[in-house]
Amino acid sequence: MTTSKSPSAAYAAAVAPAGDRPHDITVFGCTGNAGRAVAYHVIRSATTLSILTSTSTPSAPLRVGLAGRDRTKIQDTLHGICTELGISPGDDIVRDTVKIVVADASDMSTMTSMAKSSRVVVGCAGPYGRYGEATVRACVEGGAHYVDITGEVPWVSRMITDYDDQAKRAGVCLLPFSGYDCVPAELGMYLAGRALETSAASSSSSSSSSSAPGDNPVLGQINLAFRNKGGGFPRGTLNTLLDGFDGNAPERKEGDVRFYPREYRTVAKTALSPSGFVLPRWSNQLGTYTGPNFMAAINVPILCRAAPTFGFSSDLVISDRSVVSGKPSLLNAYGLIPTQLYITALVMSGLALVLPPVRWWLRRSLKTYSYGGDSRGRVVMDAEAVSAGGGAATATARLCVPGDAGIYATGLFAASVANALHEVTSIATKTKQRTSMPPAGFHSPVAALHRCRPGLLVDNLKRLGADVTVKAMPNVGGEGTVVDATKL
Numbered sequence: 001m002t003t004s005k006s007p008s009a010a011y012a013a014a015v016a017p018a019g020d021r022p023h024d025i026t027v028f029g030c031t032g033n034a035g036r037a038v039a040y041h042v043i044r045s046a047t048t049l050s051i052l053t054s055t056s057t058p059s060a061p062l063r064v065g066l067a068g069r070d071r072t073k074i075q076d077t078l079h080g081i082c083t084e085l086g087i088s089p090g091d092d093i094v095r096d097t098v099k100i101v102v103a104d105a106s107d108m109s110t111m112t113s114m115a116k117s118s119r120v121v122v123g124c125a126g127p128y129g130r131y132g133e134a135t136v137r138a139c140v141e142g143g144a145h146y147v148d149i150t151g152e153v154p155w156v157s158r159m160i161t162d163y164d165d166q167a168k169r170a171g172v173c174l175l176p177f178s179g180y181d182c183v184p185a186e187l188g189m190y191l192a193g194r195a196l197e198t199s200a201a202s203s204s205s206s207s208s209s210s211s212a213p214g215d216n217p218v219l220g221q222i223n224l225a226f227r228n229k230g231g232g233f234p235r236g237t238l239n240t241l242l243d244g245f246d247g248n249a250p251e252r253k254e255g256d257v258r259f260y261p262r263e264y265r266t267v268a269k270t271a272l273s274p275s276g277f278v279l280p281r282w283s284n285q286l287g288t289y290t291g292p293n294f295m296a297a298i299n300v301p302i303l304c305r306a307a308p309t310f311g312f313s314s315d316l317v318i319s320d321r322s323v324v325s326g327k328p329s330l331l332n333a334y335g336l337i338p339t340q341l342y343i344t345a346l347v348m349s350g351l352a353l354v355l356p357p358v359r360w361w362l363r364r365s366l367k368t369y370s371y372g373g374d375s376r377g378r379v380v381m382d383a384e385a386v387s388a389g390g391g392a393a394t395a396t397a398r399l400c401v402p403g404d405a406g407i408y409a410t411g412l413f414a415a416s417v418a419n420a421l422h423e424v425t426s427i428a429t430k431t432k433q434r435t436s437m438p439p440a441g442f443h444s445p446v447a448a449l450h451r452c453r454p455g456l457l458v459d460n461l462k463r464l465g466a467d468v469t470v471k472a473m474p475n476v477g478g479e480g481t482v483v484d485a486t487k488l
Contacts, residue, residue, distance in 0.1 A: 013437040015171030016425050017119045017143050024426065025418050026065030026101060026118040026144075028125060028135055031073040034149055034179070034234050035124030037373050037403075037411025038418075039066055040081050041464055042122070045419055046097045048085055049463060061093075062422075067101040067114050068125075074100050105134040115142025120422045122178075122414055123148040126236035127243055129155045129250055133162075136174065140167045145425055147418045147445075149179030149410055151298045152240055153259060154250040160442045161256045168441040173425065175445045177302055178417040179410035180379070185224055185299040185320065186306055186446040187457065188383030188397050191470050193219040193312055194488045196385040196395035199472035199481065220388025221317040222303075225286055226293055227324075230377025231404030235369055242363060245353050260304035263314040267307075271300045271318040278347075280339045281321060285384045285396065288328035288335035290321035291342045306447040313388065373407025392475050397485070400467040416460040417445045423460070424452040455486025 025042050029035040046062035066074050078098060082089045103114040105125055115121055115138040123135035128150040139146040140163050150156065156176045167174055177183070196217055243249055260268070270276060277296065280289045293299070299320050307316055324342040325335035332338055352358045383397040403409040424438060438448040449457045458468050470488070471480035 012168045012171070012440045014145065014173035014425060014440045015437070017145065019116075021117055021119050021144075022063060023065035023099065023101070023118040024063045024422050025120045025122065026067050026114060027122045028067040028103060028114065029123065029131075030066045031068050031070065031077050032124060032126075032236065033370060033372055033407055034126075034236060034410055035068075036077055036081070037407045038122050038124055038149065038414045039064075039077065039411075040084065041411045041415030042418065043078075043081055043098060044085060045415060045464065047087060047093050060427075061097050062419075064098045065101045065114070065118055066098060067103045067121075069102070069104045071100055071102055074102075105131045108134060108138065111135065111138035112142050115139045115144040118142075118144045119426050120145045120147060120418050122418050124414075126150065127240040128152050129240070129243060129248065133159065136163055139174065140170055140172050143170060143172060145172060145421050146174040146176075147178045147414060147421060148176045149414050150176050151179070151181035151237070151295070152249070153298060153301050154252070156442065157252065157256060157259045158250045160259070164257070164441045171440050173421065173438045173440055173448060174442045175417055175421065175448055176442065177298075178414045178445045180405045180413060181295050181298045182302045183413040183417065183445055183457075184226070184379065184381040184399050184401070185295075186302060186444055188224055188381050188399060189222045189303055189306070189312075189318075189385075190310055190446050190450060191397035191458075191468070191485055191488055192383040192385035192395045193222060193310060195397065195470050195472045195483045196387065196393055198488070199395065199474070199483055217387040217391050217393040218389075219312050219316065219385050220391070221319070221386040223283070223285065223319045223321070223384040223386070224293070224299070225283055225290055225321045225323050225382045226295075226405075227322070227380045228377065228405045229379075230374040231406055232371040232374075234371060234406045234410075235366055237406060238362065238366055238369075241353070242359050245359055259301055261308055261314070264304035264307060264316075267314065267316050267318060268300050268304050271320065272296060276319075278343060280336055280343065281319070283321070283323075286323060286328075286382060288323060288325055289333075289339045290323055290335070291339040292346065293320045293322040294346060296320035302444050306444045309443075309447040310450070315388065371407065373411070374404040375402060375408050377404035377408065378402060379405050379409045393473065395470070395472045395483070396480070397471075398467075398469045399461075401461070402465050412461070412464050412466065416457060416464055416466075417449070419463075420449050420452075420456050420460045424449070424456065454488060455484075458485045458488075 027039040030039040103110040325338040328334040381399040470483040
């Protein structure tokens with residue numbers, strides 16, 4: 001078995017943004033549907049929640065920048081967010097903590113000015129293949145740390161090729177993929193895998209002195225299952241999808257860096273193979289049939305990039321599925337019937353998008369389409385970690401987040417990542433907390449933040465309403481033990 005350990009020494013650490021910057025977190029592209037959701041949760045953090053450091057000492061009030069091209073639209077967005085939060089835009093707490101920043105992706109001087117005035121910038125202007133590079137460049141040149149909600153792996157690969165070395169020299173940390181794709185998948189793999197390897201090893205060492213050194217469990221398979229209540233497609237996601245079908249997505253060029261290590265290529269190919277991806281599959285953990293998760297094409301490459309950082313084997317097996325049925329029963333063949341209908345719908349939709357007239361009609365419809373999200377929705381991610389080599393130990397992680405996946409929950413994920421990044425790069429350095437800086441350059445969010453302090457991202461997710469439960473089962477049929485996710 002080949003096991004890759006965390007290459008911590010290979011990464012330069014990020015540095016605290018230089019100078020007295022007026023904005024702690026700036027949300028660029030805040031007037032779009034997903035950007036507004038990010039702004040909502042960041043402003044909620046600043047105005048209605050107690051922001052605590054890891055020492056449980058209240059920090060200074062979070063200063064928020066709302067950025068975009070049109071000042072009037074930004075003001076309207078702020079007014080709407082304040083109305084939802086039950087506060088007045090004229091209240092002192094809003095006037096003192098939220099400022100409007102005018103910046104345009106087509107004008108680099110305004111983008112650089114925005115970055116230089118901010119400690120963390122959340123880029124929400126998409127599709128990123130069209131509009132994202134300006135924010136990346138501005139943050140690298142302006143010394144601001146960066147978060148985004150993209151799911152465009154080819155685009156991020158191009159940004160890594162073009163800006164990673166410069167970002168490492170500047171001490172800038174860039175965390176793409178900080179929305180629904182793929183914080184829950186990456187966090188699920190990390191928490192379940194970490195609980196498996198640490199809790200089971202601790203149990204065996206404390207219960208038996210005869211355990212051999214090689215008996216400690218190693219993560220062999222991670223099973224992810226997603227179920228969502230409520231939701232619709234964000235306009236930016238649909239435009240990105242159409243760009244891909246039109247051949248406008250960035251293509252790999254000679255000299256481009258590899259997105260994940262070569263030894264994980266088989267892991268990705270197996271996870272996304274037609275036989276392993278498209279067909280219905282039974283889940284012992286959930287007791288129902290599952291269908292393909294169409295986000296797996298994004299999640300799997302990111303998990304392969306993060307796995308060596310977590311020390312997980314390159315012999316890893318990844319299963320990324322969706323639960324589309326309600327309560328499994330004999331009437332729905334334990335989820336098989338709705339799952340098969342769901343797969344048929346996915347296949348038919350894919351075939352339809354191959355037709356140029358269908359894509360033309362969709363692009364025309366998107367000009368007036370808007371989906372603002374659903375706070376009454378729910379995202380549930382179940383992760384099961386299984387020992388390699390037929391070992392008996394398993395571990396599970398469940399993440400429950402309010403809101404629909406594409407807008408509300410994505411905003412919550414991105415705001416949590418931004419709050420965590422700000423905490424360790426600014427608050428912690430000022431209060432001299434015992435935390436480590438995240439690595440400079442491009443990294444997936446969990447892979448970067450887990451280095452700083454245990455529970456950093458989990459704490460920030462919980463603060464915004466997420467629920468995280470982790471259990472370890474050292475033996476088949478044994479009783480599960482609850483593991484504190486903030487200690488992993």
